[in-house]
Amino acid sequence: MTVVIERPERGECSEYYHGYVDRVPDGDVLEILAGQPDELRQMLGDLSDSQAEFSFAPGEWTIKEVLGHLVDAERLFSYRAFTFARDQSAELPGMDPDDYVREGRFERYTLSDLLDELELLRRANVIAFQYLTPEQTRQQGIASGNPFTVRALVYILAGHVLYHFEDFREKYLPGIAQMGASA
Numbered sequence: 001m002t003v004v005i006e007r008p009e010r011g012e013c014s015e016y017y018h019g020y021v022d023r024v025p026d027g028d029v030l031e032i033l034a035g036q037p038d039e040l041r042q043m044l045g046d047l048s049d050s051q052a053e054f055s056f057a058p059g060e061w062t063i064k065e066v067l068g069h070l071v072d073a074e075r076l077f078s079y080r081a082f083t084f085a086r087d088q089s090a091e092l093p094g095m096d097p098d099d100y101v102r103e104g105r106f107e108r109y110t111l112s113d114l115l116d117e118l119e120l121l122r123r124a125n126v127i128a129f130q131y132l133t134p135e136q137t138r139q140q141g142i143a144s145g146n147p148f149t150v151r152a153l154v155y156i157l158a159g160h161v162l163y164h165f166e167d168f169r170e171k172y173l174p175g176i177a178q179m180g181a182s183a
Contacts, residue, residue, distance in 0.1 A: 002130035005029050005137050008152035012140070020159030021152065029158055034126045036161045037119035040067075043168055045115060047176070052111040054179070056171040061101060063172055066164055067114040068106030069097055073160055074121045078128075081153040084141035085132055094144030129154055 007029075008021060024032060044052070044063065052063040061069065072095070080092055106114065137151040148156075 002030070003132050003134055003137065005129065005132070005151050005154050006134075008149055008155055012147070012149040013152040013156065014146040017146075017148075017152065017156050020163060021155040023159040023162040024155050029154055030126055030130055032158050033122060033129070033154070036158070037115070037122050039165065040118065040161070041115050043165070043173070044111065047111060049111050051176050053107065054172060054176050056175045062107070063168070064106045064109060064111060064114060065101045065104075066167070066172075067111070067118065068104045068109065069101050070161060070164060071114065071118050071121065072097075072100045072104065074118060074125065074157065077153050077157050077160070078121070078125045080141065080143045080148060081150045081157075082128065084139050084148065084153070085136040085150045087139060089141065091145075092141065092143040125157070 007024070007026075010018065013021065044067075047063065049064075052067075055062045055065075076095055083090075083092060132150065137154070138149055140147055140149045142148075
């Protein structure tokens, strides 16, 4: 039997993270999470590794770096969710995404490996999330100095990917298409 993870209310995470939570459409968040790796693969899977090195502006992350960031975020936010669901009260540290991307050195990865890694992590997380109890989804902990409930973290995972879908569609893929047209 799987749990329905309800949408978090205001105050279950800092207002900043509601920018991600609010992107998640109504419906079963676990189905949304489960479908995102396929959407990413459809969106980016036909790119070459050199195209995946594209950045839409100087100083912005490449497609590979964004995917590496999504892998890092999947690990980080799911770890927080599992820690809080297991009723552990230690405050968890924050992360600086730019530091993580720099140290991840994602240019060494193939596009395929990044997509595979995210898909495998996500599949494992969806399996685990579906066995949370309703009480576990409402448990709370502190990370980055902010309170989070487990269900807020689950919604943040989904909304964070949706945020980057927008960037891929609006900034990255048009730039790659424009480069191809001018070649």
